[in-house]
Amino acid sequence: MTELAIRQPPKVLVPVKVLAGGSIPDALVRFLAPAEVVVLGYHVLPEQTPTEQADEQYGEQAREAVADIAAAFEGEGRAVETRVAFTHDRDETIERVAAETDATATLVPNPTGELDSILVPFRGAVDVSRTADLVAALFSEREGSVTLLGFEGTTDAVDTAHTTLLERGLDPERVHTEMAEGESSVREIAEYAADFDVVVMGEGGPSLLASVIGDDAERVAAESFGPVLVVRNRD
């Protein structure tokens, strides 16, 4: 059996827009139960507002809201770390906290019902073993199915992931593979994702497009209306 490519248990960073009434659906809390969770309550300020000023006035409120969300995760029996941040740049803060806590994956939260089907698209150069190990860690103890989605050029990745998932003890009947025609695109993934409850995908490299219209995972989350778990690259 190959060595685990992720820490055990995996650690998932859950960013919540905490002062805008952001919360995490119960189904998502249960889904993440096998993982350690870092709840990051953040609030984005326009540039003219000092972060200090917002903290002075709303820090208390933010810390309480984060503690409430953390309590929900603790109800599932895992250690929860909480962070509260005021920032002018959301992505920078999430990236910093993810690196500091050495998170395996970052959640892009979205409202959701029960999470019984996972879509795992493989595109470009993603870390297949990390993605597969995270899926296995989150999914081996629960019901439902995993669908590995390949695109032109990622057939090998799908095969590797398939093998890994079976090695990690997933029932072969619960693991499906599918090949999409053509090259991968965010739109394509989002279209597939609409039929699934949650997407687990690798983080794309930084690209010019991503800096203009938001990164791929966020676009998938926005277009498919479901939560997305982004597996961080190994440092």
Place this chain on the structure above:
Amino acid sequence: MVSETETDGGAPDSAPVETVESGEATVTEEGTELERSIGLVGGLAIGVGTMIGAGIFVFPGIAAGRAGPAAAGSFAIGALIALLVALPASELATAMPKSGGGYYFISRSLGSLPGAVVGISIWLGLVFATAFYLVGFGNYAAEMLQQVGISTGGVIVPLALVFGVFLTALNLLGTENAAALQNYVVGLLLTILVLFLGYGGLDAVGVFGSTQTPEAFMPFGPMPMFTTAALVFTSYLGFAQVATVAGDIKKPSRNLPLAMVGSVLIVGVLYVATIFVATSAMGSEALRMAGETAIVDVADKFLGTAGVVAILLAGLLATVSSANASILSTSRAVYAVSKDRVLPAWTGRMNLKYGTPHVALAMAGGPTLALVALGETEVLAEVASFLHLVMYGLICVALLQLRREDPDWYDPDFRVPLSPLVPFLGAIASFGLILFMQRESQIIGVAVMLAAAGWYKYYAGDVRLKGDL
């Protein structure tokens, strides 16, 4: 880096956390993280963006009219004084990388009364500066309208007022990506200016063969060079604004000194070059006649209509960027003072809907509009400079004081070279420059300071800030 684990039921590492700096974020005593999101380029853009509006696009005509070609010397004197202050300010900012800038340094090292006087004066000083930039904008907007054939009798002040309202409203509603925009605006401005000055400079030394009329360097003697330096010092008010956002600057120990000193050097070189080119091209009398938008006439002489359009556009951008940066600094200045309860706490309130400090912004925009209505460029500029120079002088005094007392908490990453000479000269020069101002500006400046001191005695006499970090 500290990880807060307050909710996991008493894990061994959940000891109380003190304020921690990582260069990327500040972690407060309660465990909240305050992200630092402005890098070196952003810091330079704040400094340059605040300053460049005035020195190039408003002052050349007025300054050359007063001092002749020696106006270049006036700008050089201003740059020197600004540098003498920027170095001590950098040291203090690396020791206290908190938002609030000069007010914070002075109140913590010299005590509450000087702190309160500076804090309140700098709020009003920035209001004067903003009004001055807006009048400058009005001049460019009027000139632009004239270029496209709309007659413009007496529209300068109304245009400035309308735009002042617009900028204040924009800031109240929150601006997305304003900092990134500011970086591009400053980049574009620098490009236009370097091209323009490059061409003009080559022309001035005779490369393109046009004949210049030699003019005496100091047609009115040396004295106007100093009084003009006092007037145009408003062109150097931006570097300390970098310190007002010190809490947002990444790696403050490196980036703060670089941004402050760097922005003074950049604009200082550009100002001196601009005056040299402008006086060589047109002579100071013609510049004086052209007034606030003299640089447009210079562009016309060199490059015709294309040059005029480019410079008008640059002038609009530069004055807007200066005005906007000043409004933001004003609101930060008000916040810094209200946080210490020298002003009522409600002045520092922000609203969650737009995420903006609406009271402080109103306290920036409101008085500014009243001053714009006066339309007196020179008085606005000098009073702004007066109030800033008092702060600058006291920043130098604060440094001397801290170096002498050497309290435990004082541990700057950057140290001023040649101390105590540099801060000593900085203090003398800052206070000295005030003596060269017009009587009217001096009276208004002193009145503002006395009012600030009176307010402190009446409202905040029991506030103690020295050493309270």
